Structure formats: structure tokens, C-alpha cells
Amino acid sequence: MKDLPRLAQPVHVRELGEGPRRVLALHCTIAHSGAWKGLAGLLGQEATFTAPDMLSHGRSPDWDRQGDFYDRITEIALAQLTGSMDLIGHSFGAAVALRLAVERPELMRSVVLIEPVFFAVAVQDAPELIERHGQDAQPYMEALSAGDEALAARLFNRMWSTEGSPRWPDLPESTRAAMIRGIHVVPAVDQALFADRVGLLQPGVLDRASMPVLLLRGSLTHHVMAAINEGLARRLPDAASAVVDGAGHMLPISHPGEAAAQIRAFWAGG
Template structure:
């Protein structure tokens, strides 16, 4: 599928070219706050995943992880910095592994690589699975509105907008996107793409910043710690006051960490 088949939004006008990959049931506009806080340092190239935003629907047959990775890779027309959030962070990690020559640096915000926790913190993964069970059951029953509502609630914090208070357009977009979740489950939980093979991660030589929210589910910092140990050039920071949605809920704090990371790369190259 050609890259022209997805919608791509450009945010900012800075010299640094950034490929920004959003989370499941969001869209490329979710990066607007972060891009604004980063200001004139960067231009965000932000695609909408299929079945999200202004991109067309996923066909329901293709491997969603493979297809989304390919469509995102098509945006790497030059060496770029990557920022990915949640499932978007999984795409960013895969691009760093598969296209190292086109990746200058990577920011992985709360990557949902549950296979890491399966190896490192199975008790925390079990807690996650128990918390996720309601939306998993809704997906199995084909109740997409309930699944989207429960999925959104699980990854939100207490001060996040409640489902009834959201605009109907926002709720409809989340319902549209939730159907991709079952197709990526094996990749995230069982590493069917082989990203945890030592030779795979060692090939991701670009500097990596792993970001976690202090109020996110406990499995998430465990995943970040596990990836930090496995990647050849990775550091980790926590935004203590934030949850899983930190680039949206805490754009200033997220921007401060990212720009500090970029500055450290410039300093080390001098």
C-alpha cells in the first residue's frame, strides 16, 4: 500500500525533522500540544494510522503491525528523529531496528511491549491482564463501543475526561480505532515479530529515550526498564505527575524531557 493512502499532518516549522507516531484510538492531531511546546526546534511529520484520524479504514485482513510499520517507514525520506507513544512507540522501535540508517534518535513514550514484562515482571503483567479483562471481553463479544470506552478508561487517569463528557465525534473515532487491537495482541504479548531477539535490538544503534508516566499502570515502567537494559544506547525518565497519556496531558513536561535529550545528543557529538 502506498504512503499516499494515509493522511499525514505537519506540525511546526523547525529544522529538526521528527516522525511522530500516535497511540491507538488517537490521531495525529494529538501531537499538537507537544509540537507547540517544542516550538521552533522541530517539524513533526505525523501520520494517522489506518482506521484512525483522516486515514482510510484498515481492511481487517492485512497484518496491522506490518502494514502500519511499512506506511510509517515510507515517511522516512531522510534520517529523522522518532517519537512514538504507546503502540506508536512500538512502531518507532521497529523502525529503529529495521531502518537504523534512517533513524537519528528515538523517544519511546510508554511502549506497550508486554512481552518484555512477560520475561521480567510476570506478576505485573498478570495485574495488567486482570485490569484489561473487561475490554478484552467486550472485544470478544463484538461490542466495540463498550470496548473503546473501557480501553480508554484503563489508560486514562482520574482527571481525564469521562466518556459521556466527550464529544460524539471523539467517541466515534475511538470506536472506529479499537478494532485494530486484537490484531496486534500476539506481537505485543508474544513478540511474534522477534524484536526481543538480542541481534534485533542490538541493531537499533540510535540513542533512545524511554519515557514513563509516574501514575501509569505499574507494568509500564517495568517495560521501560527492561527495554533500557536490552537496548545498546538507552536512557529512561519518568514524568511523575503523568499517566499513560503524558504527551497529551503533560505536553510541557514531555517537551522539556525530549528537548533535553536532543540537546544531550548535540553535546555528545561536539
Template sequence: MTLPSIFVRSLGQGARQVLALHCTIAHSGAWAGLAASLGAQATLVAPDMLSHGKSPDWDGQSDFFDLTTTLSAAQLTQPMDVIGHSFGAMIALRLAVNHPKLIRSVVLIEPVFFAVAKLDAPDLLAQHDAAAQPYVEALETGDMPLAARLFNRMWSTEESPRWPDMPEKTRAAMIRGIRVVPDVEQALFQDTKGLLTPGVLNEVKRPTLLMTGGHSHPVMPAISHGLQKRLPNASIITIEDAGHMLPISHPKETAAQITNFWHRLPPSSV
């Protein structure tokens, strides 16, 4: 299989090489605020997922999770720190499992691993599923503009821009990206990739920081705490006044926590 070429953005000029993986219906430019807040300490290598940003469209046939993981792994040209947000955090977690020698540390921001909540907090997962039902139904009926609008609203806060107030280009990009969501559902909700198979996450020895927003859906901290229990070298931090989009809405606070995490790493991870 010939891999498609994707767009990769470089942000910052610091010595620390960081692979930054964005969330669904966003793009690599979403890391600009965090990169600026990290200042001169890091360079972010930020790819656009297929059907996002400046990358080409996903073919609709390949396994999107597998293909995105492979394309992201291709950016690991040396041992790097990895930061992932939402679905990007799921990619980061798979990279930590599959490529431990190329990962120095891992930051998982609001990972959407709903299979963890299915085991640990099924009541909270049921609340999430009820809240998600409107956009799920829109996807099932093929109404992509409505699905993108509802999906965006679910993961936003009251302070986030409303759909009618967004530029047309931004709305079109979200509509384009929402098409990938159904293809990753089984992996996120049913763990079809086997990440929760006994012993798999226990092998992720690299230092891991889990980050969650205090105003995010209640299922999200449950997922992060569940992953903390399963990862042998993980810590967790909450940015209390942030929601799911915390690396975009609160880049300074996010950068401060990541910087503190990096400063605590053992010399072999720096």
C-alpha cells in the first residue's frame, strides 16, 4: 500500500523535538498558541490528519485509525516527546505502545478512549452517549453539516464561538473532517485495537502526563483516571477552568503544565 502524503507544519524553533497530534475536525495550526506559549524550548512537528487541514482527503476505505497511526509514526525520525489531544491523544497512546524506543515522553490531553469508561464508569459513558446521540443521528442520516455543528458544540464550552459566528472556511473544514468519526467508533468504544488487553498498557514505561479540563464532560476525567491506573508511569493534572479544547482555549496554562512535566523527566528522557 502506498501511503498518502500529508501536510506537516513546524511550529517553534526550540531544541526539544515534539510530535503534536491534533483533535478531530481541527488541524495542525491549532497548536500555534501552545507552541508560542512553550517559547524557545520546543519545536512542534504537527501533521494534518487526512481530511483535515492541508492534507488530502481520506479514501473512505482504509482503516482511519491504523492509517493515521502509521502516518504519524513516520514523523518519529528520532526519539521525540509526543503530545496528543482528543483523538490525537489516542494516536499518541498507540505510538507509545508500538514505538517505545522513539518516544521520550507522552502527554495525553483528554483522550477519547471511551472503552475505559465502559469498564470503569458505565454510568458516565451512558450520559455521554445520550448527549452525543443528536450528532450520531445526523451522521447516520448523512447530514454532515448538522453533524459537524452538533459535534463541535458538544465538545465546546459556553465561551466557545458559536457555529453561525465562525468563518465559512472554518465551518467547511469541520464538515470535511467529521466524515472520519464513524470509522474510529469501534476502536474508541469497543477497543478493537486491543490496547486494554492485559499487559499492553503496562509496557508503556515512558513518563506520561494525562491532562483534563474541569469543565469537560464528566466522562473525560473518568477516562484519564482510568488510564492513569493502567499506565505504570503516569500522572494527571486538571485545568479547572478549561473544557475539552484546553490546548486551544488555555494554551498558557497547558504549556505551563507540560513544561513542569518535562522538567521532572529523568535525564534519560530529556
């Protein structure tokens, strides 16, 4: 694979926990590194989490629109990988983690992919679910096209939430503002996530990710996620898949105890 461009922007990096295991944690779109507080609090005696804020998220600067966003966030994550680390990614962060597992497997001991939104797997395996996802995504995409980022963030958040999730008016104003700030990056990664621009699904490429991989999803998440997780489990050399009952797409935030139990058992087995 080609080298990533060097278009550096300084980003904010948070450290959580104090355990000997070194973990790189990559958050989802329209969240921030603080999303790992619950999980790191439960695993903090075993692991120290290094958690960067993506560009246009958290305390990092806004994306300068230079280069490709997927490349830029991969570059930022790669800069935090030192020696043998365990990698945990959620949603878009999990898509970045998957790419790193292929491109730099020597730098990681294990990988946990929580609800990886690498839709290209379902494009191949379950096109009917991709069509359904497109129908569900149409309202927020139309809002983005109309320039209404506040409505787009609200609709995007609703699509990936469950019935029990806090409603938009009940979220703190700062949380709503952070989601609105980051929503513009969603269409910027379509070619990477849906069309596999990087070529991760080309024959033999995923074989490079030879470390143990755990694929986690919630039982109440969007139907397309089951196809993605199951498809990746079939394609990766050493992968296990698990489901957290009662959780949706935001399971590392909504169900940190169950996620921590799954990760702890995975680490012990690996």
C-alpha cells in the first residue's frame, strides 16, 4: 500500500488508566476521546489508554480540508502506535484500526473492532442491507446537502441510537455543539468505507492482519452491522465475534461493563 501523505496538524491526545497494558483507542465520528472514560475506568488497572481526538472533534483543531480525511486520521493514529500495543476502535475509529492492522501489524498485539462501519464488506455480502442503510441515511444526507449541519447531526445521532438513548433536546448543549461540529466529515469518508478506496478487500490483503481480532457489536444496532462483523470474521485470519445483548451502536459508551468483560476475556485468551 502507498505511503500516507505527511500533512500534519497537531491533535489533542488523552491518557486514561494506569495499567501496564498499552492501548490505543480510536473513537467514533461526532464523539471525542472522552468517550473511552467508562471503558478505561473499568480496565484502568490493567491498561493505559492513549486516545487521540480526531480532527474536527474534541480538543483537536478543525480539519483543514487538505488531503483525504481517512488518510489523515490514519496518519494521526499511526503516530501514537509505539512498540507492541493493543488497539481498540469504535465505528469509524474501528475502520481506521482495521486499516492499521493490515498496514502495520508489527506494531500491535491485538485488535478490538467495535461496530466497524466498513460498509464495503456488506456491499459484497449483503447489498440489500446496504440499500436499507442508504434509505435510513437519506434524511441526514439531505440535511447536509442543504447546509443544515444541526439537523444533519441530530438525524445522524438518531439513526445510530436506540430507543433508550437520550433524545437530542435532552443532550447537553456542549454535546450537541460537538456533534454539529464534526458532522461534515461523514460524507468525506464514503469512498473509503463504501467503495474500499484503500483496497482492504483485495485478495490476500486482510491476511496481513494476523494478530488476534475481536469483533463486537450490539444486538440492537443497525442490521448492516451484523453483515459487516460476520463478513470480517470470515475474512480475517484470527478473528472472533461477539454480541452485547441490549446494546446498540454506541455500546462502549452505553454498556462499558459488558464491553470491558468481553475485552478482558479476549485479552486473557490471546
